Every structure is written in C-alpha cells, then in structure tokens.
Amino acid sequence: MSSASDAGVVVPRFGTRGKAWLALLGVLIVAGLGAWAYQLQQGLAVTGMDNVFSWGLYIMLFVLFIGLSAGGLIISSAPKFFHSKRYDSLAALGVLLSLGCIVVAGLLILPDLGSPSRVTGFLTSPDPRSPMVWDFGIVLLYGLFNVGYLWLLTRRDLAKMGSRLAFGVEDTPAGRERDRKRAFWAAAIAMPLAVGLHSVTGWIFATQIGRGDWFNPLVAPMFIMKALVSGLALLLVTGILVDRFTRFRFPRELVPELGKLLGIFVAVHVVYLVAAERLPHAWAAHFEFWSITSAFLVGDTIHFWLWTLIGGVLPIALLAVPSLRRRIKAVFVASVAAIVGILFEGVYLIFTGYHDLNIDAAPGVTTGTDYTGLEADIWATTGSYTPTIVEVMVAVGLVAVGALIVTLGLRVVPIQPDDRTPVSAERDDTTATTADPVATDGGRRPEDEADAEVTGDA
Known part of the structure; x- marks a missing residue:
C-alpha cells in the first residue's frame, strides 16, 4: 500500500474488487454524462415530464438524497453534541456519507432545470419570497459545512499521517482536545442546519396551495422524520458493508442499539405521522366509518404499499424482536428496506401531488408535448408520468458520483479514529491504524464473520 506520508495526498492502491468497483462507477458516470449531453441537446422533451408533471425522477431523488444527507449528519x-464517545467511530463516516449525498442532491437540480445557466439566476437575481431560493442557499451552505466538518473531525489524524490535507495542522494532545471542543460547537450548528435543510424542502411542497395532497402542515415534520429513518439506515448499510470489505471496524455491540433506534424512527414515521396525516383527510372526505378506515388502512396505490409495507412493516418486524436485532444480516435487511420505503414515499408524494389536476373539467390542461410528435392528444385531465431511459441514466450517473466520493473518502481520509478504545476483546481496534485505513485487496478480515450474532441485548 502506498503511504500518504511518502508523497502527500496519495490514494492507496485498490485490489481487484476495488478496481472493478471503480471501473463500474466510471462507466455509470460516463453514461450519465452522455445522457445529460443528449438531454441538453434535445431539451426536457426527452424526459417523461410535461406541463402536467413538471417534477419527476430528478426531484424524487433530490428529496431522497436531501433526507439521506440531513439524517446522516444529525445521527x-x-x-x-452530547459528549458521547461511544459513537466516535461512526461520526466521520456519517459526515462523509452526508457530504456524498448532498453533492448528489445538488447535482440533481441541474438536469431538472433544463439548462445549467439557469443556476446563475439564484445568485444574480434571487427572490427571497421563493422557497426555492432558500433551498438553493441552504444546500450550498450545507455542502460547504460538511467539507469543513469532515476536515475538523479528521485533520489531526491527517497530520499524523503526514497528509497535505492537514493544511499545516499539527497532531498534538492539546490540539486534539481543542478539536473535541470545536466538534461540540460544530455539532451544535450541524443539527439545526440539517433540520433546516430538509424543513425548507418540505415547505416547498407544503406551500403549494393548489395541491391538496401537499398543502399540509405535517409535510415538513414528516420530511425530518424520514430523514432520520433514511440517514440512520444508510449509515448502518454502509457501515456493515465497509466493515466487511475494508479495515473499518463497525462496533458490533452498537448494531442492536442502532437497530432499535431505527425501529423507533420507522414506527413514529410510518405509523404515527401517516395516521396523523391521512386520517383527517379520510374523515373529511367520507364521514363514514368503513370509508375512513379503508382509505387510511388500505391505501390507494402500489407506491403506498411499497412505502408502508416494505419500508414500514418489514423493518419494524425485524427490529422489534431482540434475537433478530442482534443479527447483522437482519439489521442490514431492515435498513435496506427502510431506504426503499423512503424512496417509494417520495414516488408516492410526487405521483399523488400531480395525478389530480387543478382543472379537472374537459378539456383539462395542455401537456405541451404535441411538438415532439410522441402524443396525439395534447390535453389531459389527469396526470401521467413514466421516467425515460435518459432520466434514469442521468440519475444513476449522479448517484455514482456520490458513491465515488464516499469510496475515495474511505481511502484518503482517516474515517476511523486510531485512538479510540477497543470495542470488544475479540476485535481489538488498535489493529486498524489511520495510516492503513483499508485492506489493500478490499478483502474481509479473517477474524470477522459477516453473519455473527452480536452478544448482549440493546
């Protein structure tokens, strides 16, 4: 492995699987760039959006990755903030994930605008009455804060490694003590900033008075709750994966604790907040017991079921049982299911918001797609949207950019402190040094078992 102290900032060599992973990400990014170039040439007509469905896959994923980033930073x-050293080993990883996700979210705005030059309007002629201006500003501020926060958490270890990324900072006991105090104040800024980030995103939906499914004071609180669900779930999924394929040590006794916390977040989000949002709507619409309960319990689209069953019932069932919660594989499956559920909640949010038009009388509203020659009927009374292959390729390419940021971050930045105490007798963390943060071949440590049962109960 190349040493960072030998030549400043050097990315350690990847093994066979690591190189294959980088190659895959490179292919996806190039394909995404090609699809975006085609969209820029042909216009937004090559997407599935139109005058009726003016938000589609890009905004769905923007909301998802904003939540992933905000939740990861809060967790x-x-x-x-509460001076708990028990979770120190996960702090820098969470900030790195938050950084990768906010970069993806910010980049998703570009293809949705149609022309990148429109971004300058946010800077040259911002309208403070527009929630979009506030959202753009806080996304930019939030991304810069993540960079500084990650550097603060890792700069002493970077200095110990001799990395140029330390920017002249020295590794001293006094310096580490000062950084611990600064980390407290950074956390005090990070949490309200993350809450503000996703609240503003929620308010963009909640202030749409013409959209009955969005014009709701509970939208912003639901956005914060799903940020906590998706952010913690992503931290668990990524931590388990990098524990298996790198020298990063995910403290096994934390798995049941974090799994229990994830189960509580999912229950509050899917059970309580969904009930608080849907029950009044159902009551006002029907005033009948069966109509109320069926509208609330049965739902109305497949997206609702994918959200509530896969993203709600399945994680709760896995995480509510202590014996299952002690299994790495069960927590991993529950976390993946929670992220999938949050994704389809976004799909449900967009689809329900645009399905019913403000003008439902014939002939409705023009779709604006007649000039493409793809549709004969240019008027509609209900919304219809299917993402095109162009949108999918652009979106996948941008997600690959975020994955590349996290991958390189795990290699270059000492994500795990080298001075934390061992988490268990059988897994001595002193073997995971910051100078060699990952296995050169991307392989599994022989002493670890991916499906090992965590001892004790949370």
Whole structure:
C-alpha cells in the first residue's frame, strides 16, 4: 500500500474488487454524462415530464438524497453534541456519507432545470419570497459545512499521517482536545442546519396551495422524520458493508442499539405521522366509518404499499424482536428496506401531488408535448408520468458520483479514529491504524464473520 506520508495526498492502491468497483462507477458516470449531453441537446422533451408533471425522477431523488444527507449528519452529530464517545467511530463516516449525498442532491437540480445557466439566476437575481431560493442557499451552505466538518473531525489524524490535507495542522494532545471542543460547537450548528435543510424542502411542497395532497402542515415534520429513518439506515448499510470489505471496524455491540433506534424512527414515521396525516383527510372526505378506515388502512396505490409495507412493516418486524436485532444480516435487511420505503414515499408524494389536476373539467390542461410528435392528444385531465431511459441514466450517473466520493473518502481520509478504545476483546481496534485505513485487496478480515450474532441485548 502506498503511504500518504511518502508523497502527500496519495490514494492507496485498490485490489481487484476495488478496481472493478471503480471501473463500474466510471462507466455509470460516463453514461450519465452522455445522457445529460443528449438531454441538453434535445431539451426536457426527452424526459417523461410535461406541463402536467413538471417534477419527476430528478426531484424524487433530490428529496431522497436531501433526507439521506440531513439524517446522516444529525445521527453523526448528536453524540458529539452530547459528549458521547461511544459513537466516535461512526461520526466521520456519517459526515462523509452526508457530504456524498448532498453533492448528489445538488447535482440533481441541474438536469431538472433544463439548462445549467439557469443556476446563475439564484445568485444574480434571487427572490427571497421563493422557497426555492432558500433551498438553493441552504444546500450550498450545507455542502460547504460538511467539507469543513469532515476536515475538523479528521485533520489531526491527517497530520499524523503526514497528509497535505492537514493544511499545516499539527497532531498534538492539546490540539486534539481543542478539536473535541470545536466538534461540540460544530455539532451544535450541524443539527439545526440539517433540520433546516430538509424543513425548507418540505415547505416547498407544503406551500403549494393548489395541491391538496401537499398543502399540509405535517409535510415538513414528516420530511425530518424520514430523514432520520433514511440517514440512520444508510449509515448502518454502509457501515456493515465497509466493515466487511475494508479495515473499518463497525462496533458490533452498537448494531442492536442502532437497530432499535431505527425501529423507533420507522414506527413514529410510518405509523404515527401517516395516521396523523391521512386520517383527517379520510374523515373529511367520507364521514363514514368503513370509508375512513379503508382509505387510511388500505391505501390507494402500489407506491403506498411499497412505502408502508416494505419500508414500514418489514423493518419494524425485524427490529422489534431482540434475537433478530442482534443479527447483522437482519439489521442490514431492515435498513435496506427502510431506504426503499423512503424512496417509494417520495414516488408516492410526487405521483399523488400531480395525478389530480387543478382543472379537472374537459378539456383539462395542455401537456405541451404535441411538438415532439410522441402524443396525439395534447390535453389531459389527469396526470401521467413514466421516467425515460435518459432520466434514469442521468440519475444513476449522479448517484455514482456520490458513491465515488464516499469510496475515495474511505481511502484518503482517516474515517476511523486510531485512538479510540477497543470495542470488544475479540476485535481489538488498535489493529486498524489511520495510516492503513483499508485492506489493500478490499478483502474481509479473517477474524470477522459477516453473519455473527452480536452478544448482549440493546
């Protein structure tokens, strides 16, 4: 492995699987760039959006990755704010994930605008009455804060490694003590900033008075709750994966604790907040017991079921049982299911918001797609949207950019402190040094078992 102290900032060599992973990400990014170039040439007509469905896959994923980023930052900052060293090993990883996700979210705005030059309007002629201006500003501020926060958490270890990324900072006991105090104040800024980030995103939906499914004071609180669900779930999924394929040590006794916390978040989000949002609507619409309960319990689209069953019932069932919660595989499956559920909640949010038009009388509203020659009927009374292959390729390419940021971050930045105490007798963390943060071949440590049962109960 190449040493960072030998030549400044050097990315350690990847093994066979690591190189294959980088090659895959490179192919996806190039394909996404090609699809975006085609969209820029042909216009937004090559997407599935139109005058009726003016938000589609890009905004769905924008909301998802904003939540992933905000939740990850909140989860990783809360222990710093409350002076808990138990979760120190996950703090920098959470901030790195938050950074990768906010980059993806910010980049998703570009293809949705149609022309990248329109971004300058946010800077040259911002309208403070527009929630979009506030959202753009906080996304930019939030991304810069993530960079500084990650550097603060890792700069002493970077200095110990001799990395140029330390920017002249020295590794001293006094310096580490000062950084621990600064981390507290950074966490005090990070948590309200993350809450503000996703609240503003929620308010963009909640202030749409013409959209009955969005014009709701509970939208912003639901956005914060699903940020906590998706952010913690992503931290668990990524932590388990990098624990298996790198030298990063995911403290096994934390798995049941974080799994229990994830189960509580999912229950509050899917059970309580969904009930608080849907029951009044159902009551006002029907005033009948069966109509109310069926509208609330049965739902109305497949997206609702994918959200509530896969993203709600399945994680709760896996995480509510202590014996299952002690299994790495069960927590991993529950976390993946929670993320999938949050994704389809976004699909449900967009689809229900645009399905019923403000003008439902014939002939409706023009779709604006007649000039493409793809549709004969240019008027509609209900919304219809299917993402095109162009949108999918652009979106996948941008997600690959975020994955590349996290992958390189795990290699270059000492994500795991080298001075934390061992988490268990059989897994001595002193073997995971910051100078060699990952296995050169991307392989599994022989002493670890992916499906090992965590001892004890949370």
